[in-house]
Amino acid sequence: MAEPFPDPIQMTLAIMTSPLFLKIAIFPGLTSIAIIAALLTWLDRKITARVQLRIGPQYVSPLGGILQSFADLIKLAFKELPLPEKADKFFFVMAPVFGMVLAGGLMGLIPFSHETLISNLEIGLPVFLAFVTLSPTLVLLAGWSANSKYPFIGGLRSLFQQTAYEIPLWLSAIGVVMLAGTFNLEKIVLAQSKGWFIVPQALGALLFLITSVAEQERIPFDLPEAEPEVIMGWQAEYTGFFFLAAQGAGFIKLYAFSALFATLYLGGYLGPGPLPPLFWSLLKTIGIVVAVILLRGTFGRVRIDQLLRAGWTILLGLALVNIVITYFIVVGFPTI
């Protein structure tokens, strides 16, 4: 009780400069997520354009139009926000907002380096995957609330697609847990100091990459927002900031899933020499991002029945085979 009442200005300053607040607000938290998502949008457009023998954005700065997505961001923020009259306004607004919150929340679990890890959860991997399972609910609500045909079809497609690919996603990640013996993402990174898990987990890594692309709804699995079929699907009625939130959440997910792939299979922030761990983890993440973007430029879109059948038979079967293989690796080579 003898404690003097803290000065509010000093207290605010103390909070603002605490390492946790800096991590939450700047890196790997909010500010960096917004900037990186905008840069990934640019990278996506630029690489896809190169693959299709186009140039892509080029005017908004000397450096290959790198500021194009920031210009788009400002443009979208200043747009009028008309809501469809028959829409369920509450869910219509809340679904993309919470979709973005959820996608951003994933970044709180990724160990980019020991110093910039926001939350060192003992059960980091299941929590990441549990956050991912929430996203089809929001997409379904977004599609339902618009009370319009294309969004509703898109929302239902997304529901079936994401639920079909979640099980293989979880099962392919189990291989890493079996090798590392922990759910903690940083301990999984440290367990790879003798060798990256992509070597014993080649099949698991491939499955994880495929299923995570499906969870991000990117080509070749972008049926819920396919433009020629369902006119952007569940995003059809969104304009301005809400459209930005829906699209942005997709790019934040691309960033988060790529970072998780680097963490699980490519040794995360481990890397040689004087270069800092942060450099290695970001380099690996960007590498995976580029690979996923190249998929978009290369493949066509699958049909929904092909998609669901492949998810529930081939991918699920291979994920189970991967668990059996990993079991024999763990039992056969106890030193790994």
Next chain:
Amino acid sequence: MVAEGIPEIVYYLGFVTVSTIGLVVVLLLLISPKDPRPTPEKHAAFESGQIAAGRGRTRFIVQYYPYLLMFVVYDVVAMFLFAWAVNLRALGAPGTIPILVFMAVLLTPLAYALRLANKPENW
């Protein structure tokens, strides 16, 4: 006493939620322009230029409903497999045999389900 990392992730999610909702409120109230001459078309549902007809929530994809039911089951299974995988080395055979039986019981209906699903007449 809560586990390590829980307060941080709660603060982080809270901060992200508050700033995103704050941004939406600021945009809706201050930045987003108001239409000086509103037309009813602007607030109508988009149907490729046609006037919206009928109910919006039709065209229900219902034939994949069993997949959704299977998802509920195999989500639980995946969580149990995680609990087994995390302690694989220490558990040894006494822990692996129960999960083998568990998976055998659950994979039999799965195999049957997929046999049904792969028949083209069921699509």
Next chain:
Amino acid sequence: MTEPAFLVLAAVTVIGSIMALEARDLVYGAVALGVAFLGMAGLFILLDASYVAAFQIAVYIGAVVILILFTVMLVGPAKGEAQMELKRVSLLAAVLVATLIGMGGALASAAAFPGSDVCGGSCDIQSLSRTLLIDYGTQLELLSLVLAAAVIGALTLAKAEKKT
């Protein structure tokens, strides 16, 4: 017991449950149920069972709520649905509430469950998996039968749909 985090989470759970029952639109009801589940996940975290909390989020919110939402959307808005008979419902509710209060009282006196805190301060994920797979292996197999029955039920539904 009355720490603020517990009070907030308990309030979220209770209000979510009430809204799930009282919501005029069933979609809102399903989402309110999800919010109640989220509050319960928070309660599990306070009980130092964070894996169970992740389980709660993934299975109950990620799978069960979405199944309810899909079904509600499929069936559409219920018009003129018959109200349940109030007297029987309130009797049942009274019995349930009395049971719950009794259980709460039993929990409050730690003597009622002497072995409830099995792992002491070392409630980690390793001991959870050991308890689940070795101590409760038989129960796990029974659970697998329940889950298998659910899959078979889903398949039966699908086949019946094809015939009609």
